[in-house]
Amino acid sequence: MKLDSKIPSGPIESKWSNHKFDLKLVNPANKRKYTVIVVGTGLAGAAAAASLAELGYKVLCFTYHDSPRRAHSIAAQGGINAAKNYQNDGDSVHRLFYDTIKGGDFRAREANVHRLAEVSLNIIDQCVAQGVPFAREYSGYLSNRSFGGAQVSRTFYARGQTGQQLLIGAYSALSKMVGSGAVKLFTRKEMMDLVLVNGHARGIVTRDLATGKIESFAADAVCLATGGYSNVFYLSTNAMACNVTAAFRAYKKGAGFANPCYTQIHPTCIPVSGDHQSKLTLMSESLRNDGRIWVPKKQGDNRPPSQIPEDERDYYLERKYPSFGNLSPRDIASRSAKEACDDGRGVGPGGRGVYLDFADAISRLGEKAISARYGNLFDMYQQITGENPYKVPMRIYPAPHYTMGGLWVDYNLMSTIPGLHVLGEANFSDHGANRLGASALMQGLADGYFVIPYTIGGYLAEAKQSAVNTDMTEFKLAVKQTEEQIAKLISIKGKRSPTSFHRELGLLMWDKCGMARNEQGLKQAIDKIPAIREEFWQNVNVLGDAANVNQSLELAGRVADFLEFGEMMCHDALHRNESCGGHFREEYQTEDGEAKRNDDEFAYAGVWEYTGLGKKPNLHKEPLVFENVKLATRSYK
Amino acid sequence: MNLTLHIWRQENTTAEGRFSTYRVEEISPDMSFLEMLDVLNERLINKGEVPVEFEHDCREGICGTCSLMINGVPHGPEKGTTTCQLHMRKFKDGDEITIEPWRAKAFPVLKDLVVDRSAFDRIIQKGGYISANTGNAPDGNAIPIPKPDADWAFEAAACIGCGACVAACKNASASLFVAAKVTHLGLLPQGQPERYLRVTAMVEQMDQEGFGSCTNTYDCEGACPKQISVRNIARMNRDYLKAKIMGN
Numbered sequence: 001m002k003l004d005s006k007i008p009s010g011p012i013e014s015k016w017s018n019h020k021f022d023l024k025l026v027n028p029a030n031k032r033k034y035t036v037i038v039v040g041t042g043l044a045g046a047a048a049a050a051s052l053a054e055l056g057y058k059v060l061c062f063t064y065h066d067s068p069r070r071a072h073s074i075a076a077q078g079g080i081n082a083a084k085n086y087q088n089d090g091d092s093v094h095r096l097f098y099d100t101i102k103g104g105d106f107r108a109r110e111a112n113v114h115r116l117a118e119v120s121l122n123i124i125d126q127c128v129a130q131g132v133p134f135a136r137e138y139s140g141y142l143s144n145r146s147f148g149g150a151q152v153s154r155t156f157y158a159r160g161q162t163g164q165q166l167l168i169g170a171y172s173a174l175s176k177m178v179g180s181g182a183v184k185l186f187t188r189k190e191m192m193d194l195v196l197v198n199g200h201a202r203g204i205v206t207r208d209l210a211t212g213k214i215e216s217f218a219a220d221a222v223c224l225a226t227g228g229y230s231n232v233f234y235l236s237t238n239a240m241a242c243n244v245t246a247a248f249r250a251y252k253k254g255a256g257f258a259n260p261c262y263t264q265i266h267p268t269c270i271p272v273s274g275d276h277q278s279k280l281t282l283m284s285e286s287l288r289n290d291g292r293i294w295v296p297k298k299q300g301d302n303r304p305p306s307q308i309p310e311d312e313r314d315y316y317l318e319r320k321y322p323s324f325g326n327l328s329p330r331d332i333a334s335r336s337a338k339e340a341c342d343d344g345r346g347v348g349p350g351g352r353g354v355y356l357d358f359a360d361a362i363s364r365l366g367e368k369a370i371s372a373r374y375g376n377l378f379d380m381y382q383q384i385t386g387e388n389p390y391k392v393p394m395r396i397y398p399a400p401h402y403t404m405g406g407l408w409v410d411y412n413l414m415s416t417i418p419g420l421h422v423l424g425e426a427n428f429s430d431h432g433a434n435r436l437g438a439s440a441l442m443q444g445l446a447d448g449y450f451v452i453p454y455t456i457g458g459y460l461a462e463a464k465q466s467a468v469n470t471d472m473t474e475f476k477l478a479v480k481q482t483e484e485q486i487a488k489l490i491s492i493k494g495k496r497s498p499t500s501f502h503r504e505l506g507l508l509m510w511d512k513c514g515m516a517r518n519e520q521g522l523k524q525a526i527d528k529i530p531a532i533r534e535e536f537w538q539n540v541n542v543l544g545d546a547a548n549v550n551q552s553l554e555l556a557g558r559v560a561d562f563l564e565f566g567e568m569m570c571h572d573a574l575h576r577n578e579s580c581g582g583h584f585r586e587e588y589q590t591e592d593g594e595a596k597r598n599d600d601e602f603a604y605a606g607v608w609e610y611t612g613l614g615k616k617p618n619l620h621k622e623p624l625v626f627e628n629v630k631l632a633t634r635s636y637k
Numbered sequence: 638m639n640l641t642l643h644i645w646r647q648e649n650t651t652a653e654g655r656f657s658t659y660r661v662e663e664i665s666p667d668m669s670f671l672e673m674l675d676v677l678n679e680r681l682i683n684k685g686e687v688p689v690e691f692e693h694d695c696r697e698g699i700c701g702t703c704s705l706m707i708n709g710v711p712h713g714p715e716k717g718t719t720t721c722q723l724h725m726r727k728f729k730d731g732d733e734i735t736i737e738p739w740r741a742k743a744f745p746v747l748k749d750l751v752v753d754r755s756a757f758d759r760i761i762q763k764g765g766y767i768s769a770n771t772g773n774a775p776d777g778n779a780i781p782i783p784k785p786d787a788d789w790a791f792e793a794a795a796c797i798g799c800g801a802c803v804a805a806c807k808n809a810s811a812s813l814f815v816a817a818k819v820t821h822l823g824l825l826p827q828g829q830p831e832r833y834l835r836v837t838a839m840v841e842q843m844d845q846e847g848f849g850s851c852t853n854t855y856d857c858e859g860a861c862p863k864q865i866s867v868r869n870i871a872r873m874n875r876d877y878l879k880a881k882i883m884g885n
Binding site for chain 1: 648665667671675682697698699722726747751754755761766767774775777787821827
């Protein structure tokens, strides 16, 4: 496996504009001769499908949902960053670039992050033009708020529903192109495999989730925008259907998978209430603008929060990180919550929770102002917990949320398989070891609207591959393998439900490869996962038939991939003998418990190559070179 | 708590459906309604019975995937809430609960409680957008938008496309869904150039899909988990009339 990042030469400010000029173009009349497959209709996928179709490419767009608008981008609450500097508070492209590199704990590629900061300006403009109803001031101008890891106000938002509004924007652009016939949309079709011809990605195999039909589709290039893999932990803030299958099948076909151990544990989620729990609900990080996080100073203090006097409370983020306080980055805020709870000072059932308290903000601004900012979040909290957060502090606890790792891509967003491009959360490129709040929406839309439309032309103009069709052996073989796997899952008829395996794997991953990891635990997980996998293939029980709606069967296929993927994740976490961002190895910490990086040995992206089922994958390294930001220990104190 | 569930089971679109009755025991009041159904399904699988198919995804009340008619009310008894955000503490021990799919000609049942809502997508594809190709946009602050307009547009844009309005309506009308989009885009300065073409195209597609007409019973607003107002329908009708008079 060769990792050529294709970072353009020249000063960082002009790399992207020079590169756009250097990329070969496909002339307008020729674009309609090319077909591009886009898998996924979240921000990255919908934006890419719409933009490519507008350019004139023929686009085949796939989603496993009943509608493109259901993609999980919709659930993003807080906002989207852009270096507009509308607040006149010192923001700039360079500052957003710097904050993102630093926030990512110096494990992202400089050139990609700079490009992201540059195009952040265009994203806001594009979304406004589409009619995204961002929050506005009485002047009619756009409003901003602050987010973790930044000291400027650069986050654009639409109440607590920013992801929904941005996705509806991208969905409407996509719908327009579907209506015009330029995009052929396939709903309820899940990608099951990638098809390679002459080493190039030329198509996919899908299963129709309503009829069970297995089909294949051919194209000149494939874009995966299939999201992240937090559901490897079973409980996460991801939607129930989010999975790693598309990315993992591409990995098994030869795409390198980068930094799978970089997982983000979001600090503000509603704590687990019992064994029945099926998912965890996020409370937007924007709440930390006005909420103060605390635990009792005394261990095992069971008094209701209102009876704990001010001087017996520990506002631990404000105490430990006075300059960023409650707006410290996510990895730091999460670990601090875990420390407080490990120390016996957690609150609520089981002691796995901390308070997020709005009393000060309500007395300063009034209940009405707080309701205008966070009303829907407060309502959601009350529906789930039965408690009124205007009166009683919220209880929150960290939960798996976002995955910075993903398929390795070069500067053009192309994986190690020629023609296979990877966008949004599914790739590894921009967030290093920790993503800052309000940056996921930015990256998804940047990749979809403003990067892939340029770089895919460069690939198509140079690749010059011959025509393919789905009657070719490569396609037929991939269809057959998928059919066999489905038939096998249905035929096992064992004793355990797919969910029970998912839960078992998830608990193990959370315990051994979650917020904190150590060598011994990771080795135990690497021993244990193959045993769970083996039992799965002997004892899973998938009822119903394959030629109909069958959610058990869908889940079983996804769990089967998680059972292989989890092992690779642990290998990655075990090999990285340092702590950085979301990857916290207990052996590597400073005296006051902060992550301790090892830049001499680990300033690289770790890229894994598949070598066969149950075999340790091969590690490849892309060295990370920092020419514009000085490597330093992150400090938010 | 212990509950008796009467659930609609239907093999596929053409098969005849029927209610089946299930007992679920030891349900915690902290469970969501869908987690209660998860418990039922795990027990069915363990007994070797085919689980009940129902749609759901984000379980945070925003994706619009979940869609159950609970005791005859879309998304159940709690106002302004999706099924996934409905919690079992709203029910009592010993309750009997009837669970059905959305029922509308334009939303055919695929299996059990799963219906096909792609008619909504086809309506959007006819005009539920502002044609702003990528790269066309002026600076975001070049288009100031009065806050009241922006706020109303936002409230209309909060629609999650779940279809509860259709399920609640005795005519199975999609007027609230269509009106929400027409209003969201029609209130914004960016949406003006296509305003009348949009409303005409969307309303015509709505009719073609087999949705009924609006007779102002307001059940849609009552069922809407995002509490979208029927005043959007009045606004849509005005725009539609103007479009017809102007000859769009």
